[in-house]
Every structure is written in C-alpha cells, then in structure tokens.
Amino acid sequence: MSRSNLGLKRCLRVTVFLGMIILVLSLLDRTSPAQDTAPPPQTMTQSSPIFTPAHRTVMDAVREFFGSRQKPVQPIAYTHKVHLANGMQCTDCHVGVDRGPDARIPSVNFCMTCHQVIATDKPEIKKLAAYRARGEDIPWQRVYGFLPSAHVKFNHAPHIRAGVDCAQCHGDMTKQTVAVRMVDHTMGFCVQCHREKNVSVDCVACHY
Amino acid sequence: MERRDFLKISAATGAVAALEGCGNPDHQLIRFVPEEDMLPGLATWKPSICTLCPAGCGMLVRVMQGEAEVVRNGQLGILKMGLPKKLEGNPAHPISHGRLCPRGQAGLQVTYHPDRIKTPLARSGPRGSGQFQEITWDEAMKQLLSHLTALQTSNEQGKIGFLTSPLRGQRKTIVHGFAAALKAAPPIEFAFLASRTIQEANAWSFGSDALPTVDLSHSNYLISFGADFLGTWNSPVAQSVGYGHMRNGRTGQPGKFVQVESRISQTGASADEWIPSQPGMDGVFALSLAHVILSEKLGTAGAAGHAGALIAGWSEGLPDYAPAAVEKQIGVPAATISRIAREAAANAPAVALIGDGPAAHTNGFFNALAVNALNAVLGSVGKPGGIVFSPVWTSQSGKPGAAEGKKDGESSVRTLAEQIHATPDSVKVLLVDGANPVFATPMAWRVREAFEKVPFIASFGSFIDETTVLADLILPDHSPLESWLDDSPESGSTKTVASLAPPAMQPLHNTRSMPDVLLDLAHQLGGPVAAALPWKTYDDALKIAFSSLQKQKGSVSATDADDFWTKVKDQGGWWSAEDKSVSLAAGKIPAAAVKNTAPQFDGSPDQFPFHFLPFASQLCYDGSLAHLPWMQESPDPLSTVMWGTWVEMNPRTAEKLAIKQGDTIEVASQHGSLRAPALIAPGIAPDVIAMPIGQGHTNFTRYASGRGANPISILAPMVESGTGSLAWAATRVKISHISEGKIVMFGASLTDASPELKHR
Structure with a gap:
C-alpha cells in the first residue's frame, strides 16, 4: 500500500470515530429538553452545591468550544x-x-408599574401579568x-x-x-x- | 492511528464524560420575583456582628447581587438577591478595629452550609436516630404551643427548661423575659470555654464579675499564665491589635512578653520568653513573683488593696512563697522567678493575665485570685497598660432585671443532668438554642442519658448536632447574617459598646429568627407572657432599647429618634465617646483569707502517669465550628494538622514509649478512652500530653462527623473547688501504643483524609 493510502485510511478511521462521538452526544443533548418542560424535583434538589464551570449538556460544551451561540x-x-x-430612555429600565x-434587567414588578393599566389586553402583556400572578420573574435569556x-x-x-x-x-x-x-x-x-x-x-x- | 490522534480522541471523550457527569440544571428552574432592587456587579458593605465566639467583633459584610437556588412555597427556583461574599472587620468598631480572625472569616460558611436545617422538622424515627420529617411553621408552632400550654394548665411551668449558648443584649432580654413570664426554670447558658472561674475571681478581687479588657497597647511588660489571648481566649482580635501596638506600634522599646504554660500555645510561640511550669501551680508562681516584689520593696502590700488582702499571708509579705521554697513545686528555677519579678516591677506598666488551663484546675479560683493580686501589686488594675473592666451597656428595653446578673458556667448543665437523673419528671419540656452540651461535657456527667429522659425537646438549631439530634421538634433559626443582631460585649474595649446589625441578607431557607419565634409564642400564649414581651418583633425591641442611648455622648449624633436609629444601623452600633472603665468597688470579703490548696488530679500518678491538657482549637474553637470546611481545611498554625485531631507529646516521652510521629495511640483516663495519632513536639512538658478540642463529633454535618476524637468526652468530672466549674485540666491519663500509621494530615486534602467523601 502506498503511503498516501495509509494516511487516507487513518483519516477515515478518525472521522468515523469522531462522527460516532458527535452522534452519541447529540442524542444525549436531545434528552435534556424533556427535562426543561417537566423537571423531576428530586434531581433538582440533588444538584451539586459546589460551583462548576461545566455545561448543562455536552452540546453546550461543544458549541462553546466552536464559539457558536444559540439565538436567545x-x-x-x-x-x-x-x-x-x-419617549422612554434606555436607562429608564437598564438602571x-x-x-x-x-x-439592570428590570424585574416583572418594574414592568407592571406601567402595564397594570397600559395595553393590558395585548397577548404579550397578558403573559407578563400571568408571570406576576404566579409570583415568578421573567426568565429573560442573555443576548x-x-x-x-x-x-x-x-x-x-x-x-x-x-x-x-x-x-x-x-x-x-x-x-x-x-x-x-x-x-x-x-x-x-x-x-x-x-x-x-x-x-x-x-x-x-x-x-x- | 498515530499516538497523537489517539491522545486527542481520548482527551475529547474523557472531557465529554467528565462534563456529562456534572450537569447543572439551574436554568431549568423558575425565577422568583426579587424582593430587593440591587445594581448588578456593585458591592455594598453592610455592618454585622460575629457571633462565633463571645468576643463580639463588629464586621462588615460585602454583599453583591447574585442568584441563589432557594425553595419558596415548596417550589425550588432561582432568586436574584443580595448575597454576602466576604466578611471583614468593621474599622469603626472599637473591638475589632477593622480586623477579623480566621474563624470569623469562615462565618460565611454557616449561611451557605449544605447541611443547614432548611425548614422546621419533627422527629419521625426513634430519638437520636436523626430521622426527621419536614413540617410547616404553623404545625411546628402548634406542637410547641400545645406542650407549653399543657404544662401551664397543669401548673407545671417550672418543668420547662431553657438551655442556650451564652446570651447578651436584647436576645438575652427576650429569652430570660420569656422564661420568667412563663414561670419556667431560669434559662441555663452553656459554653465549654465559659471562663466562669476567672469572672468569679474578678468579682472577689475587684468587684466586677467579668473578664478584663487588657490594654496591651500601653503595656511594657506582659506575663500571661496559660492565656491563649492571641488565639482563642477572651477577645482575641482586640488583644491581637493591642499586642501589635505593644510590639511595633509605638516608638521606643517594644514591650516584653513572657508566657507561662505547660504546653506551648500559638500565643506562647510569639513570646520573648516561654517558661514551662507544672500544671496547676500558676497561682503559686504568681504569688512567688509578688513575694519578690514585696520583699525587695519594689511594691507595697497595701497598694494591692482588697485583691491582695484576700490572699492569706499577704500583709506579712507572703512568707510561704519565697522562690527558693517553691521552685520545685512550680518547676521553675528560683533565679528565673526573681528575675521576672524584678523585670516586671521595673517596666511599668506591667500586666499579668490568666486564662484557659491554669483556671481549669481544681485550684483555678485560687490561681486567678493570685494573678489578680499580682496585678494589683504591680499597680496595673484600672490603669492604662493594665487590665480594666469595661462598662457594659445594660439597657433592657425599659424592662430592667431580666437580663442582669446571672452568668452560668459549665457546671449548670451538670446540675441539670443530675436533677433529671434524680427526678426524671423534673424537666418535661426542654428548649435548646445554640448549646451542644452532649458534645461538650464529660461522658461522666451523663448529659445525653439525662436528655433522653426528657419527654419533649425542641431545638432552635441550624444544624443537626449531638444535642439537636435528640430533639423532637426543630425550629431552625436564621443564620447570623440573616438575622437582626445586637450585642454588648463585656470586654475588648474601654468604651461602652452596643453593637447592632440589621440582616445582611434575606433568609435563604424557610427559617425564622429565634427571638421572633419566642415573641410569637408569647403573643399566642397571651396573659402575663404576652404582657411581659410587648414587642411585635425583635427589631421593634431593639429600636426601643437603642433609643435610650440617643441622649448619651457617643459615636452617633442625631437630630431625632429615626435619624438616630438609621445612623446606628449604618454604623453597626453605638459606642461611648470616651474611654471609661468601671470604678472598682471592693469585691466580696471572704470569711477567711484564701489559701492555696494543691491541685487535685483524677487518677493516681502510678497508674495514670500523664497530665491531660485539652486546649481550644485555633480553628474549630470549642468544637462548635468543626462543621465549617474552611476551618477543617486550614492547617493548625503550630502543628499544620488539618481535617483531624492529634495528641501532642514530648520527644522524650515518645522515645520512652517507642512511639513515632503519626502512630496511633490510645489515651485512657479513669472515665474513658480515645484513639488519635501522636504528634511529637518539644514544646510540651514530658509529663503532660495535650489534645485540641473541637473534633470527635459523632453527628455534626458531613464535614465534622466521625472525624478525630473528642478529648472532652474522657475528662474526669473534677470541679473547681471554689466555683464548681468543670476543672477540665485536672484529669490524668495513661497512653498505649496501638499501631504504626500515618493518620496525621500534614497539608493533606479532604479526599485524602476521608475517602468516603469521594463518593458523595
């Protein structure tokens, strides 16, 4: 066998191996959204009390490695x-x-100081009011x-x-x-x- | 595949596996509406008070906005809130002067401890099993109330016991007021290192039932009898600041420091001259120094006043204490005694201290009186550079009397245990707050067995410890950083100090402040109990109490009551403008002048050849801080041992018994035995073995449980003959070699020390 052939074969083997890893990883990644909707309380209370810089899923880590970021x-x-x-200013909310x-990203209470009365019939404002009624803050995603x-x-x-x-x-x-x-x-x-x-x-x- | 490819791939798979192992599901959680508006990224410093030892240092807490995983209304979520990140001394505070000791710094870990009790608990298994079930505050209050009212209706309120750690300020007013109004037994304040004997001696010598404030910054000569005043004794931060001044902070000759003890302490290691002496002979040593001063006319007998007159033979110049006559007893050459006496007399102001071991012998009271007399003849009482007694603020929210006077030593718990053993029915409800006597009393007192006989125990503890595990009901207190705090320390400053701190953070868990729980109980009980505690909340009581200070000249000047309250909260308290010490009244006059009695030891010298000297740990203190991983992880300053305990012995002793560094040995007294690794160090007398207090917890969070051995457990039930306090330095032991080993951890990590923690 020629030397170039050998190199090709090696390259192929590595590619297949990496491909398998990525396949497994993406499968692992897919299991986590199910947890997003209905998180079992036991697993949450057992979350590590120790600080970890690790990622939630492997794909998160891979994404960070390649510098690609999900759209919030x-x-x-x-x-x-x-x-x-x-007529509002940036600093009215981003104090x-x-x-x-x-x-600062304002809390739901801050939004509701105006939206108690303004545009209360709009669907997005209803969502806002619902958060407040449940005693929850809005889980804004980082941009x-x-x-x-x-x-x-x-x-x-x-x-x-x-x-x-x-x-x-x-x-x-x-x-x-x-x-x-x-x-x-x-x-x-x-x-x-x-x-x-x-x-x-x-x-x-x-x-x- | 080339080696390089292989390495790359295995590194990738390894990293992936590692990442998968520690996922953090925090962004799946809901977010609670924040209760406070903070600017992200900016730190604020809030005043607080360190509660980890009785010194009462003022602190500043660095608070920043952060996100905490908390449970609210039974749901786990994320709350944006102000979170304490660092503790430092409060520069304005007259005790801490902007400094804080390592134990104080670790106070942060009390709040964030993973094993904190997060919600009220009711016992669900057999007593002591540690099985509890979570209940609501309403249920918990109902349970406690039903037990209290049941005893009220059967007119047996006297069978309600209240056991706390030493209390001060309004917390004391509320606890004592609650017990008094309920007609319960007077609360017992328990701490192992209570220094009760020294306080009592000061009451006799100087008419002040308190630990002295030592004005080290002006001293030229210091003789310390066993007091670890730079580490754990009295007010270590204030004393360290003063010591720094004495050595480096002023022009001219730095003061000289002589330490007398039988095992070198961290403080002793800083001394110019370290004098090893026989255990229990410190009083004789002090009087021998006084003898030289009197006989060489370096001072007059009359100058010592009442403190001198208490001592038998004082006016005759202490003829029994000539250095040549007592040098054998003390174990110190006569020439050294004379030289120290002359040096002290020539270098006024000179001051003597006594603390820890010397006061914990059967003759500890005499030792303390002797050192007081020495101070008096040196002319250092109530003077700059000597010992002074701080005026303590005692305003009690317009309810005087409740918190005055009574101070307990360790002995009060022994009395309680004896009472329960004699008549098991005598205590039907026991309330426990902060004290852990099951750990911190000798097994011979049988405290645990006594508590097991009490039908109902309620604890306000934040952690399961050896005492709280016996409770039927746990109503967890806030951590200090989450609570309103107030304090009026009895020593550490020549100013009157009334510290105050609002909560530095919102509570993380479903806990309630203990004084508020008592006030709530009082309201629900109604009648005279509610009338005696008229305040709605703890901070109401504080505001009323502090308002009485507004007219006095102090660190806060304000236009009106609200302004005063705001300023006191911002500053972390109020302290008087001028340095003042209480004018000393003549103390108690005994029927006969006090004579020395030779110290008694438990165990015969033939069978038990060694004196056993427990000492307070620089890090775990009296054991109450063993649950803080920073304290476990910090190497002991002298031995560098961490995550464990050790037994110190002299190299000569070790050689005789063929014991090598780190070997496991057994220490046995007449009352029990323990095993621990040997640490061979020259700074200890050959007939003394010493052991740090603090480890040996059977049940005290994941970090302290099952680690090391507890020297308190094997102590003999010897008491100080004058005060009845536990003479914890009066036990004799024997030692035997068990096995070779390397159990002492010199600079090791947690996983090395306890493999079981790897699997958690």
Whole structure:
C-alpha cells in the first residue's frame, strides 16, 4: 500500500470515530429538553452545591468550544421599538449602567408599574401579568455577554461616562423589537474603538 | 492511528464524560420575583456582628447581587438577591478595629452550609436516630404551643427548661423575659470555654464579675499564665491589635512578653520568653513573683488593696512563697522567678493575665485570685497598660432585671443532668438554642442519658448536632447574617459598646429568627407572657432599647429618634465617646483569707502517669465550628494538622514509649478512652500530653462527623473547688501504643483524609 493510502485510511478511521462521538452526544443533548418542560424535583434538589464551570449538556460544551451561540428565545416578545418610540430612555429600565459594571434587567414588578393599566389586553402583556400572578420573574435569556473562556471583563460605567452611545455596541434599538445580537463583540471590535478613541489597548485593560 | 490522534480522541471523550457527569440544571428552574432592587456587579458593605465566639467583633459584610437556588412555597427556583461574599472587620468598631480572625472569616460558611436545617422538622424515627420529617411553621408552632400550654394548665411551668449558648443584649432580654413570664426554670447558658472561674475571681478581687479588657497597647511588660489571648481566649482580635501596638506600634522599646504554660500555645510561640511550669501551680508562681516584689520593696502590700488582702499571708509579705521554697513545686528555677519579678516591677506598666488551663484546675479560683493580686501589686488594675473592666451597656428595653446578673458556667448543665437523673419528671419540656452540651461535657456527667429522659425537646438549631439530634421538634433559626443582631460585649474595649446589625441578607431557607419565634409564642400564649414581651418583633425591641442611648455622648449624633436609629444601623452600633472603665468597688470579703490548696488530679500518678491538657482549637474553637470546611481545611498554625485531631507529646516521652510521629495511640483516663495519632513536639512538658478540642463529633454535618476524637468526652468530672466549674485540666491519663500509621494530615486534602467523601 502506498503511503498516501495509509494516511487516507487513518483519516477515515478518525472521522468515523469522531462522527460516532458527535452522534452519541447529540442524542444525549436531545434528552435534556424533556427535562426543561417537566423537571423531576428530586434531581433538582440533588444538584451539586459546589460551583462548576461545566455545561448543562455536552452540546453546550461543544458549541462553546466552536464559539457558536444559540439565538436567545425570549419568553415574552418584548419590543424595544415601541417603548423607545413612546419617549422612554434606555436607562429608564437598564438602571445603573452609568454606575456599575452591568445594567439592570428590570424585574416583572418594574414592568407592571406601567402595564397594570397600559395595553393590558395585548397577548404579550397578558403573559407578563400571568408571570406576576404566579409570583415568578421573567426568565429573560442573555443576548450579549462574553464566554467565560475569553477571560475578559467589561464594565459599562466608564464607557457610558466617556460618552459612548449605547447604540455603538448594541445597535439601533429604536428599530428592534426583541433584542438580538446586532453587533458582534469580537476583540477586533473592541480594540478598533479603543484605538480610534486613543484609550488603552493594553491586554490587562480587559483581560484580568 | 498515530499516538497523537489517539491522545486527542481520548482527551475529547474523557472531557465529554467528565462534563456529562456534572450537569447543572439551574436554568431549568423558575425565577422568583426579587424582593430587593440591587445594581448588578456593585458591592455594598453592610455592618454585622460575629457571633462565633463571645468576643463580639463588629464586621462588615460585602454583599453583591447574585442568584441563589432557594425553595419558596415548596417550589425550588432561582432568586436574584443580595448575597454576602466576604466578611471583614468593621474599622469603626472599637473591638475589632477593622480586623477579623480566621474563624470569623469562615462565618460565611454557616449561611451557605449544605447541611443547614432548611425548614422546621419533627422527629419521625426513634430519638437520636436523626430521622426527621419536614413540617410547616404553623404545625411546628402548634406542637410547641400545645406542650407549653399543657404544662401551664397543669401548673407545671417550672418543668420547662431553657438551655442556650451564652446570651447578651436584647436576645438575652427576650429569652430570660420569656422564661420568667412563663414561670419556667431560669434559662441555663452553656459554653465549654465559659471562663466562669476567672469572672468569679474578678468579682472577689475587684468587684466586677467579668473578664478584663487588657490594654496591651500601653503595656511594657506582659506575663500571661496559660492565656491563649492571641488565639482563642477572651477577645482575641482586640488583644491581637493591642499586642501589635505593644510590639511595633509605638516608638521606643517594644514591650516584653513572657508566657507561662505547660504546653506551648500559638500565643506562647510569639513570646520573648516561654517558661514551662507544672500544671496547676500558676497561682503559686504568681504569688512567688509578688513575694519578690514585696520583699525587695519594689511594691507595697497595701497598694494591692482588697485583691491582695484576700490572699492569706499577704500583709506579712507572703512568707510561704519565697522562690527558693517553691521552685520545685512550680518547676521553675528560683533565679528565673526573681528575675521576672524584678523585670516586671521595673517596666511599668506591667500586666499579668490568666486564662484557659491554669483556671481549669481544681485550684483555678485560687490561681486567678493570685494573678489578680499580682496585678494589683504591680499597680496595673484600672490603669492604662493594665487590665480594666469595661462598662457594659445594660439597657433592657425599659424592662430592667431580666437580663442582669446571672452568668452560668459549665457546671449548670451538670446540675441539670443530675436533677433529671434524680427526678426524671423534673424537666418535661426542654428548649435548646445554640448549646451542644452532649458534645461538650464529660461522658461522666451523663448529659445525653439525662436528655433522653426528657419527654419533649425542641431545638432552635441550624444544624443537626449531638444535642439537636435528640430533639423532637426543630425550629431552625436564621443564620447570623440573616438575622437582626445586637450585642454588648463585656470586654475588648474601654468604651461602652452596643453593637447592632440589621440582616445582611434575606433568609435563604424557610427559617425564622429565634427571638421572633419566642415573641410569637408569647403573643399566642397571651396573659402575663404576652404582657411581659410587648414587642411585635425583635427589631421593634431593639429600636426601643437603642433609643435610650440617643441622649448619651457617643459615636452617633442625631437630630431625632429615626435619624438616630438609621445612623446606628449604618454604623453597626453605638459606642461611648470616651474611654471609661468601671470604678472598682471592693469585691466580696471572704470569711477567711484564701489559701492555696494543691491541685487535685483524677487518677493516681502510678497508674495514670500523664497530665491531660485539652486546649481550644485555633480553628474549630470549642468544637462548635468543626462543621465549617474552611476551618477543617486550614492547617493548625503550630502543628499544620488539618481535617483531624492529634495528641501532642514530648520527644522524650515518645522515645520512652517507642512511639513515632503519626502512630496511633490510645489515651485512657479513669472515665474513658480515645484513639488519635501522636504528634511529637518539644514544646510540651514530658509529663503532660495535650489534645485540641473541637473534633470527635459523632453527628455534626458531613464535614465534622466521625472525624478525630473528642478529648472532652474522657475528662474526669473534677470541679473547681471554689466555683464548681468543670476543672477540665485536672484529669490524668495513661497512653498505649496501638499501631504504626500515618493518620496525621500534614497539608493533606479532604479526599485524602476521608475517602468516603469521594463518593458523595
């Protein structure tokens, strides 16, 4: 057998092996959504009290490894466009963005201060009211955010104080309904702006 | 397949298998509506009080928004809430001065402990089996109430017992007020390291029934008789701060520190001069020093006042205590005694301390009186650089009397056990809060057997321990960080201190604050009990109590009552503006001057050749902190042992008995035996063996159960002859070699120490 043939065979074997692993993994992954709908209480109480950086499912880990992220599916089709068109400001709901590292996502109580009376007949607002009636908060899904493996820290407050517009990193929310990732927060994106504004591009400015 | 491919693939499969093993289903849970609005990512520092030892250090708690898995209305979910992340000393607090000891730092783990009792429990199996079933608070309150009212109707309220850890502040007012109004037996406050003998001696010598505040920052010379004052004794954080000043914090010569003891403690390891002495002879040593001072006219007998006059032979210059006459008894050369006495007299202000072992002999009271007399002749009582007695705040919400006076030693539990054994019917309901006497009393007292005879025991404990496991009903208290707290420490500062802290966090579990439960019970009982405890909640009582401080000159100045209350809450308490010490009244006058009696030991020297000296663990304290994994995981500062216990012995002793480092040995007294690994160290007298208190729990969470041995269990029921306190240093033991081994953990991890934990 020629040497190239040998290499091909080896390559094939590895591919088949990896394929099998991925098949098994995706099967494992498929079992978990069933738990999402009806989680058996026993398994939940037995969840580890010890912090773990591990993923919920193997596919989550694989996805993170390849940097692919699922599109967040929000429990309520909240529309940014309508709220902003009615004269609200970003910071009305995302309080603290100018004071701390993270902006607050308001709780159901905050939404209900207005929606007690406004648009109470709309289906999405009924969903909102139902959450509140059950004593539950809205399980908003994360839209932006860095992967832990990136080891990057971001603090909103200094950016807001420096006059960076929200839209520069989050896109024009007056045109968006449910928040989606409009801007890809890659390192290149951050560094470009840092260069333009002549601020530190030192590694430890963000990676610490 | 090449080796490289193989490695890649096996690494991938291995990682996958590992990941699958520890899935975290947290984002399947529902989210509860948050009860507080916090900004994410920003820390706030909230004042709190450390409750893990009686020192009462003021703390700051770093709180940040986080997500906790909690059960609300029977459903598991995620709650966004302020979560304490770190504990530090409160810089404004006059006791902690911004510092905190390692035990205090670990207080965080009390709140987040995986084995905390999360909801009320009723016993479902045989007593002591640890089988409980979860019940609601309504059911729990109904059960307890029915037992209390049953005794009320049969007019047997005196058969209600209340056993607590030492109490102070409004918590004490409520507990004692509740018991008094119910006409129950007076509550018993139990702690193994209660220092009752020293308090009693101070009442005799100086008229102040309290532990002294030591003004180390101004001292030039310090003689400590056995007191581990930098580690566990009295107010270790305040004393460490003062000691730091004495050594480094001022210009000129640093003060000299002499430690006298028979086993080197962590404190002793810091001493300039460490003097090994015979157990129980500290009083003789102190009087011998006084003899030199008096005979060489370095001080006058009259200057010592009442504290000196108490001692037999004082006015004659203590003729029986000449160094040459007592050097053999004490085990210290006469020349050393004379030199120390001269040094102390020449380096005023000089101060002497007594604590731990020396006060826990059968003659501990005499030892303490002797050291008091030495302090008096050195002129260090009530003076800067000496010992002072802090004025304690005693406002009791306008209900004086309830919390005054009475302090209990360990002996009160012995009395209780004896009473139950004599008339089993004498205690029908026992309420337990924070105390664990089944662990912390000698087996010979038969406390466990006594409690088993009590028909109904209710506990307010947060953890199942050796005492709580006997309970029929458990009404779990909040953790300290979840509770309103107040405290008025008796020592540690020359200011009057009234600490106060609102809850630093919302409760994680279905628990209730014990004072609130008592107030609720009082309201439901009605009549005189409700009238005696008129406050709706614990914080109402606190607000009323603290309002009396507004007019006094202190750390808070406010325009009105609400402003005052807000500022006190923000600051973590109120303390007086000026340093003050209580003016000393003459203490009790005994029928005859106190004479030395030789210390008695249980067991004959032939059969039981060694003195057995238990000592408080730097980490697990008296055993009440053995459930905190940080404390188990921290190496003991002197021996570096972790996750376990050990028996310290002198190399000469070990050689004679052919014992090597880490061998398992058996320590036997007349009252029991235990096995533990030997630790051979030179800092201990050849006829003494020592053992840390704290381990040896049979039932105290996953981290402490079945680990090490409990030295308290084999102690002889010897009592201090003057005060009746347990003389826990008065037991003699023999030791025998059991097997070779390497059970002592020097820098080992949890899984090395206990393989069974790997499988949890």
